[in-house]
Amino acid sequence: MRYPDLPLPPVPGGFILSGHLNRSEPLLAVSHFDPQKYRDALAVEWGIPLPARLQQAVSKRRAEYLASRLLVRSVMAELGITDFVLTNAADRSPCWPAGIQASLSHSGGVVVVAATRQPLAVGVDVERFMSETTAIETAELLMNEQEEQLLRMLPVPFNAAATLLFSLKESLYKALWPQLRQPMDFLDAALVSVDFAQQRATLRLNQNVGGRFTPETLLEAGFIWRDNQVMTQITHRL
Structure with a gap:
């Protein structure tokens, strides 16, 4: 997993600060936006109408919606699908x-999108580091004893390591959802290894969640540290 470095065309108006992609497999794109620069008129201008459920949402939520849909449109255009909303x-x-x-x-x-035409389960996630207090308070829900021991051996503070685990499991859930269409618990999968130098990790399913995803199924992941955030991606051939 490599941080996207090919610039996307600039977007006027100051709302979208930057956009980059990698023509990797899967294609990976990231954009940075300024929620303070959001205006409803931008959604109209760019042909990305706000759904009814967001008409009364706070500005931050509408900004996230518009920024994410704009990046998705750029990614789909790279895959030959134009004007996709x-x-x-x-x-x-x-x-x-x-x-x-x-x-x-x-x-x-920050918005992150991963996409492919290949027969792959794909999940991507980006998270700001949780606080040390949150990491400790959520540890029991997020990790088992072996995972906690593994995280505490990583060369980063525990709150950053816990955020990595949370993000990895979010990516796993997103990768499997289109195949399973059923919820998963954080403890249905476990982190079994982390190569911090190579920024790679492996997770193992603990439950029979359905289909070909049986207990002991291993899923490979990549991750990227960036300022006070971590980005993770899981792909699994179908």
């Missing part, structure tokens, strides 16, 4: 074009 199903999951496997995440003014 991402919508959501009744369960709030994204409705990607036929033949496309993709994932979307946003946090703290």
Whole structure:
């Protein structure tokens, strides 16, 4: 997993600060945006109408929606699908074009999208580091004893390591959801190894969550540290 470095065309108006992609497999793109520069008129100007459920949402939520849809549109254009506007199903999951496997995440003014035409389960996530207090308070829900021991051996503070684990499990959930359409608990998968130098990790399913995803299934992940955030990605051949 490599941080995107090919610049996307600049977007006027000051809302989108930057956008970059990697023509990797899957394609990976990231954009930075300024929620303070959001205006409803931008959604109209760019042809990305706000859904009814967001008409009364706070400005921050509408800014996240617009920034994410704008980046998705750029990514789909790279895959030959022009003027695409991402919508959501009744369960709030994204409705990607036929033949496309993709994932979307946003946090703290950053949007990340991964997409491919290959038969891959794809999950991507970006998170700001949780506080030390939050890491300690959520440890029991997020990790087992072996995972906690592994995290405490990493060369980063525990709150950063716990955020990495949270993000990895979010990426795993997003990768498996289109295949399973059922919720997963954080403890349904476990982190079994981390190569911090190579920024790689491996998770193992602990439960039979359905289909080909049986207990002991291993899923490989990559991750990137960037300022006070971590970005993770899981791909698994179908």
